[in-house]
Amino acid sequence: MKIHRLPALETNIFYLLEEDGKALIFDPGDADVLQSFLKEHNLKPEAIWLTHHHWDHINGVEQLKSHYDIPVYSSVFDSKRLSFVDHGLKAGSEISFHSNSFKIIDFKGHAKGQIGYHCEKSRVIFVGDLLFSLGCGRLLEGTAEDHFESLNRLKKLPRDTKIYFAHEYTQTNFEFLKTIAEQVPPEDSLEQIQAHILWLKRDQEFTSPSTLDFELRNNPFLRCSFQDFVEIRKLRDLW
Numbered sequence: 188m189k190i191h192r193l194p195a196l197e198t199n200i201f202y203l204l205e206e207d208g209k210a211l212i213f214d215p216g217d218a219d220v221l222q223s224f225l226k227e228h229n230l231k232p233e234a235i236w237l238t239h240h241h242w243d244h245i246n247g248v249e250q251l252k253s254h255y256d257i258p259v260y261s262s263v264f265d266s267k268r269l270s271f272v273d274h275g276l277k278a279g280s281e282i283s284f285h286s287n288s289f290k291i292i293d294f295k296g297h298a299k300g301q302i303g304y305h306c307e308k309s310r311v312i313f314v315g316d317l318l319f320s321l322g323c324g325r326l327l328e329g330t331a332e333d334h335f336e337s338l339n340r341l342k343k344l345p346r347d348t349k350i351y352f353a354h355e356y357t358q359t360n361f362e363f364l365k366t367i368a369e370q371v372p373p374e375d376s377l378e379q380i381q382a383h384i385l386w387l388k389r390d391q392e393f394t395s396p397s398t399l400d401f402e403l404r405n406n407p408f409l410r411c412s413f414q415d416f417v418e419i420r421k422l423r424d425l426w
């Protein structure tokens with residue numbers, strides 16, 4: 188299974204899985220970007236999987252669905268509010284793309300219907316806007332408790348899991364991290380973290396995927412108490 192990363196809109200990263208000439212599309216916030224890519228690489232899309240309902244994750248769904256006649260999957264919660272969704276997925280259920288099976292994890296907090304897609308065999312997870320490298324999604328629909336519990340579910344996965352997040356905010360998150368490093372100190376030095384970001388960006392302008400290991404060592408939102416989580420989430424919103 189090959190994972191393609193496509194920079195799109197202002198800060199989004201779209202993901203497309205490829206196996207045997209077939210493709211699976213995650214969160215298409217813009218159909219044109221994906222259609223050009225599919226054409227260029229001669230890939231046949233088979234389905235669209237959504238992590239949540241925000242416009243930058245779904246804007247391209249209807250165009251792609253009508254052009255390729257493919258099914259759309261989301262959480263059960265989002266399937267009730269998005270008319271173009273064909274199948275609602277429950278937390279704990281499994282869904283496959285060719286030889287890879289993905290388990291659905293409840294990631295509500297940033298959005299009430301947000302889910303993650305975890306493939307244990309390939310050690311990958313698609314988290315939507317639950318977490319970004321060195322940061323996390325804003326609390327837009329769910330409660331702080333929801334979000335904190337969702338992050339705790341992510342923390343339980345194997346440390347070598349690659350995390351595919353949906354926005355490139357890593358450098359900005361690093362600048363914020365510097366302002367709270369005394370309150371929630373990272374395990375690596377700030378110099379090491381900056382060097383790591385630059386290394387990840389060496390050939391493309393984005394840092395995804397990260398690893399759970401790196402985030403557990405350095406992401407303040409995974410390294411704090413619930414009280415600190417509420418506080419630093421607020422500070423980040425105002426920063």
Ligand SMILES: [Fe+2]
Binds near residue numbers: 297298316
């Ligand atoms: Fe979002």
